[in-house]
Amino acid sequence: MRILITNDDGINAPGLAVLERIARTLSEDVWVVAPETDQSGVAHALSLNDPLRLRDLGQNRFAVRGTPTDCVIMGVREIMRDAPDLVLSGVNRGGNLAEDVTYSGTVAGAIEGTILGIRSVALSQAYGWETRDNPSYEAAEHHAPALVEKLVSMQTPAGTLFNVNFPARAPDAVGGVEITAQGKRNPDSLYIDARTDGRGNPYYWLAFQRTEMDPAKGTDLHAIMNGNISVTPLRLDMTDHEFMRNLSDKLA
Template structure:
């Protein structure tokens, strides 16, 4: 099995090191094509107005000056001799669940793999600033290989990707694995106003903690309960009930 791994945190991210370890537990045929710099929050964006620069690190490891989506396209269409059998994206520093999947470059790379007809899985590791911001990538490293084997053996339908989130716990404290649906959340983003040296205003978008009602059966509820969350996500975002309602109007 040939595996392509990528991420949105960049070619030097610790989570990518963890993902390489996970991929090598599954096969020796591992290719790395990841962004040159941190591309978090860029979602499913493409670089259309600038050239893509590629740095060949060792023949099977490339850094692309572009987005996670660019990386998957470049890997499949240009850098790899044959398309991969599986795309793994991550391991992201922080959970990607509920409404945050719409912002996530990690999930977006798996979306692009899915669009190209390749089974794709996004992996993210939750962590807490209350613990000093240490990210327990060892949890994902320990648990992901067996989970990926089961998911791949069971088959990933076309136009579907799999989103796996690991809770902020050591591997021996995991409360189980739950197949979930995508939850909802209040992202809590806010604009922080600041002044530059010439007293002109500028802004940083920043997260603020938001209280969310956690619904059993959803990804964010499973993570809060200390369970690994596995969520199938469809590319078809059609609202079937809305389709019927609008059809009746027109």
């Protein structure tokens, strides 16, 4: 099995090294194509107005000055002589839960692999507010190999990818695996941090704060909050088919 791995935290991210070790438990044919710099939050962006610069790091490792989507395209279309059988994206520093999937470059790497007809899995490691400066990837590294092996052995519908999140717990404290739906965050967790620079000019940071959450059972947020691994199947087709039928009746 040929495996292409990427991420959105950048070529030097600790989570990428973890993912490479995970991939090598499944195959010896592993290729790393990751962004030169941190691309967190770029979603499924393509670099259309800037050239893609490629740096060969040796031993099938490459850095691309571009987005995770660029990296997967470069890996499949330019770098690897034969297409991979599997795309793994991550291990992201922090969970990609609920609406995060629409912002996440990690999930976007798996989306691009799926668009190219390759089985794809996004992996993310949640952390707590207390451990955010030095998150542990032990849960992901311990549990991912067996879980990914099971996922890739399944018959997966065309246009479907897996979004996997690991809880911020020691490996032996993880409760189990839950198949989940995408949850919904409290929108007040995102706020604008307004500041002024040394010249008195205003500037702004997008920031997150703790908010009370009571996530619905069966969602990714609920699974992670309760110490379980969340596996969410996502589809490329974002059409609201039920509402489409209702809309057709109303506009006919």
